[in-house]
Amino acid sequence: MDKIRVGLVGAGHRGRAMFSLAAKGFDFVVPAAACDIIPSNWYEKQWLVDEAMAVTFPDTEFYTDYDEMLEKANLDVVIVETGADIHAEFCAKALAKNINVMTDIPVVANMEEADMLWEAAKKSKAMISVGANPNEQKFTVLLKEAYKKGLLGKPYCMEAEYIHWSMPKSDEEVHLNENGDWRRLLSPIRYCTHSLGPLLTVVEEDLRYVSCFATGMHADEEYFAKKDDMSCAQFQTESGVVVRLQRAGRCRANIGHHNYRVFGTEGYMERIDRFDKPVIRYNYTKEDDNALKEIGGEYMPPEYADNERAEGHGGMDFALLDHFFKAILNGDEAPISLKEGLRMTIPGIYAEMSAKKGGEVLKIRYPWDDDNE
Ligand SMILES: NC(=O)c1ccc[n+]([C@@H]2O[C@H](COP(=O)([O-])OP(=O)(O)OC[C@H]3O[C@@H](n4cnc5c(N)ncnc54)[C@H](O)[C@@H]3O)[C@@H](O)[C@H]2O)c1
Incomplete structure (x- = not known):
């Protein structure tokens, strides 16, 4: 072809x-x-x-x-x-x-x-x-590299936030909802993929348990459907790796933040959206000084930094x-396999169910569980 x-x-x-x-x-x-x-x-x-x-x-x-x-x-x-x-x-x-x-x-x-x-x-x-596309971003590329080299050891605790202003404040933003209602209707925790996707590239087990709480609705704009403004979920793997996620479907914070922190037995890495300049910081015990180092947290994957055609969400879409x-x-x-896609999607489906049950801990099932029986 x-x-x-x-x-x-x-x-x-x-x-x-x-x-x-x-x-x-x-x-x-x-x-x-x-x-x-x-x-x-x-x-x-x-x-x-x-x-x-x-x-x-x-x-x-x-x-x-x-x-x-x-x-x-x-x-x-x-x-x-x-x-x-x-x-x-x-x-x-x-x-x-x-x-x-x-x-x-x-x-x-x-x-x-x-x-x-x-x-x-x-x-x-x-x-x-x-x-x-977040799995293509610079942070994910560096995280995977550090993990493969053994610089992080075993990640045992991680967290992510995806906080996004989503109350239309101009005609332009209303256009984001031009054709369909998914932005108005979808429970925020179901849009967990941008946060879990990058983190799960360095976790070899599936997320197996979840408990989630949601805030209810605090915005009274007619425009919005009755759904939770924010959700906070905690996930755990069978061996005990903990992942904490906060998702905002709508809030008064006029920001768009994708934050990640990975705590490993040998090192640490984070991407923090700080004001208008996101940063990536890391330190590894195996490196000479174990000092915290800081580099730019832009999305552009390093492989495409000099490619003039690399556009779309800072180059991530082109990489994809x-x-x-x-x-x-x-x-x-x-x-990015279907299995990876489902590993980052299904926990959000169970988290929404958990929130509806007042935070009950639920066991997460995946389609491939049956394949191994
Ligand atoms: N990864 C990212 O950075 C990113 C950013 C924004 C949106 N998204 C994703 O992109 C997707 C689209 O988002 P959007 O904001 O463009 O949504 P949208 O609702 O504006 O567009 C979806 C389109 O699908 C069409 N459609 C619905 N049913 C159809 C059918 N049966 N046959 C043909 N067309 C049909 C609708 O008419 C609509 O035009 C979503 O999955 C969203 O999660 C990803």
Whole structure:
């Protein structure tokens, strides 16, 4: 294969961005087809694009029916960018036709979907890779490197925060909710993937237990559905590794923070969003002075720092697509596997259930638990 025919499902703001980046950033990509149930997303100029997608991509076939696109467009790849709680069925349909998939996160909305997609992937000859862009960020790359070199020892306690202002304060921000309701409706802890994904790259066990509390609703804007503003979850693996996560679905803090801290038996690493300058700090007992060192915490993965095409969330989106396309061209395994995607998604599903039960400790099941029985 020397060309990759790419199709998109879900042409909201994220879908439009990923499709454009795939088409413009990679010479071998053919932007073959796109699908959305709202045709104006394609035919009219939308937020954050210079002109209508149909003008930028005149040769791309547009569909309103996903099955028809899969049937007619002769695709090698489908990029799934539908709302955050409706990915699994689109992925499974493409896999059934042996079309490679890159899906955004969270991967599934419930355990039925998790089991269904796990089985669909096993049966397919195609690859499914998970579009978890935080797993491509500089912090995650350095964390994995330090772990592999033994500089962190065994991580035994970790924490993350994803605090994001999400009360529309301008017309622009309302556009973020232009097509679907997932931002208004989804329980904040279900959007745990951006936090758990990076941390779980250095934990060899699955998160097995969870207890979660949620704040209830403290914003009275009519715009918002009745859901918790914030959730705080604690997870534990079978051997006792503890992970603490705070997620804000909406709050009065006018910030967007992704913070991570990893405590290991031999060292420590953190990424802290400090004012407008995020930093990464670390120290390792095995190094000469064990002093705390500080470097820039920007997202750009070091591998792409000099690549002019590396755009999208500080270069993470480009890295995601580059690794995905290279794996297809080389016949390699998925760069971010379905298992990794479910490991970062399913704990949030159980955490939401725990919060609804007043923080009851729940045992987390994964589709592959049955495979090992
Ligand atoms: N990783 C990141 O940095 C990041 C950032 C933002 C959003 N996201 C993810 O991107 C995805 C999309 O987010 P968004 O903000 O663009 O959402 P959105 O709701 O604006 O867009 C989703 C689109 O899917 C379309 N759609 C729904 N059902 C469909 C169907 N049956 N057939 C075809 N199209 C259909 C909708 O019409 C809509 O245009 C979500 O999964 C979200 O989690 C990821």
